[in-house]
Amino acid sequence: MANSTPLHVVTGKGGTGKTTVAAALALALAGRGRKVLLCEVEGRQGIAQLFDVPPLPYEERRIATSDEGGHVHALAIDPEAALLEYLQMYYRLGRAGRALDKFGVIDFATTIAPGVRDVLLTGKVYEAARRRRGKSSEFVYDAVVVDAPPTGRIARFLGVNDDVAGLAKVGPIKTQSESIMTMMRSPQTTVHLVTVLEEMPVQETLDGIDELTREGLRVGHVVVNLVRPSLLSDDTIEALEGGRLDAKAVAPVLERAGLPAAAAATLVADGHGHVERQRLQTAQQAIIEDCGRPHVALPLLTGGIDVGALQDLAVELAPLVEDAR
Ligand SMILES: Nc1ncnc2c1ncn2[C@@H]1O[C@H](COP(=O)(O)OP(=O)(O)OP(=O)(O)O)[C@@H](O)[C@H]1O
Ligand SMILES: [Mg+2]
Numbered sequence: 001m002a003n004s005t006p007l008h009v010v011t012g013k014g015g016t017g018k019t020t021v022a023a024a025l026a027l028a029l030a031g032r033g034r035k036v037l038l039c040e041v042e043g044r045q046g047i048a049q050l051f052d053v054p055p056l057p058y059e060e061r062r063i064a065t066s067d068e069g070g071h072v073h074a075l076a077i078d079p080e081a082a083l084l085e086y087l088q089m090y091y092r093l094g095r096a097g098r099a100l101d102k103f104g105v106i107d108f109a110t111t112i113a114p115g116v117r118d119v120l121l122t123g124k125v126y127e128a129a130r131r132r133r134g135k136s137s138e139f140v141y142d143a144v145v146v147d148a149p150p151t152g153r154i155a156r157f158l159g160v161n162d163d164v165a166g167l168a169k170v171g172p173i174k175t176q177s178e179s180i181m182t183m184m185r186s187p188q189t190t191v192h193l194v195t196v197l198e199e200m201p202v203q204e205t206l207d208g209i210d211e212l213t214r215e216g217l218r219v220g221h222v223v224v225n226l227v228r229p230s231l232l233s234d235d236t237i238e239a240l241e242g243g244r245l246d247a248k249a250v251a252p253v254l255e256r257a258g259l260p261a262a263a264a265a266t267l268v269a270d271g272h273g274h275v276e277r278q279r280l281q282t283a284q285q286a287i288i289e290d291c292g293r294p295h296v297a298l299p300l301l302t303g304g305i306d307v308g309a310l311q312d313l314a315v316e317l318a319p320l321v322e323d324a325r
Helices: 018-029 046-051 079-091 095-102 105-112 116-130 151-167 172-184 199-214 234-241 247-256 261-289 307-316 318-324
Strands: 007-012 035-040 061-065 071-076 143-147 189-195 219-227 295-299
Touching: 007 018, 007 151, 007 199, 007 219, 018 035, 018 046, 018 071, 018 143, 018 189, 018 219, 018 307, 018 318, 035 046, 035 116, 046 061, 046 071, 079 116, 116 143, 116 151, 116 172, 151 172, 151 189, 151 199, 189 199, 189 318, 199 219, 199 261, 219 261, 219 318, 234 261, 247 261, 295 307
Parallel strands: 007 143, 007 189, 035 071, 035 143, 189 219, 219 295
Antiparallel strands: 061 071
8 A cells, every 4th residue: 555645746947837737736636525735835825826815824724626526725835834843743842842933943944954945845745645534544635736846956856855864874864754755756756847838948848857767756747838729720821931921912801801901011920920939839849749758738828827727727637637546
């Protein structure tokens, strides 16, 4: 039997849609009666903003119900609070723990020591993914989703406990960090990479896949976000490229439709711009298709991202849910 519930880690280049995809994936995983925890670790309150709820405290809160009646709980993992919780759990510090906080010791530990932050954040994810219902063998959550740091930092973030285990020769810290790494490298943990179809993010995705694989971390899907649909028919594209569809040809059509003929040149230029963008998108798409990992595409939704839009994106993410089974 698995030692933890399925853990989905969502990374990607900054601004490509990590938070959006993590939230949509949590909804997708929250099938009938299922309970999913969506965690954020960057202290940005991105989840609260997305679901339009007040800032999340360091406490698991139900924030959404999936179409199928499952539940998504959210947690903004705060390293300071995680450290206090850790000290209290292991050393039963009680009020002394709070005194430490007052003296700024916790601030010191979490800002000065490199990696300490990540140890605390991943430690909390580990705790949530292994938590069981009372004394039963069932996990509290059916899945845990992490809105994780960007691609450039993800391997270090997930692998930080390797360093700790290496530093501590024996004792509870060594055991704990080794257990965390075992979970991170187990088949229960999957890292998904979000990208957009542009050169830099796609390159970062390829590098990310290599690095994660080298570190023994399992890469799941590449999520291609913000995909723009082609707005023009093949005939129109051909006519634009062949120069047959120019301002002179478009102006009378606009006039007949009661629109200003002067807009023809702009319209034709927009058409060329669109064709060019689609071409770049197609070229990057081909690279993703060759990357050796399965991929799914999410459309660019106009009209903003609300819970309804997240539910729509969740439907497209069904292959990631299947992958976890
Ligand atoms: N499929 C989509 N359609 C339309 N807008 C989207 C889509 N996905 C994300 N967005 C929008 O793009 C912006 C960036 O998305 P998001 O915040 O999820 O990215 P991120 O990778 O988490 O960014 P950061 O690196 O800053 O944490 C947001 O305004 C979000 O609403
Ligand atoms: Mg984000």
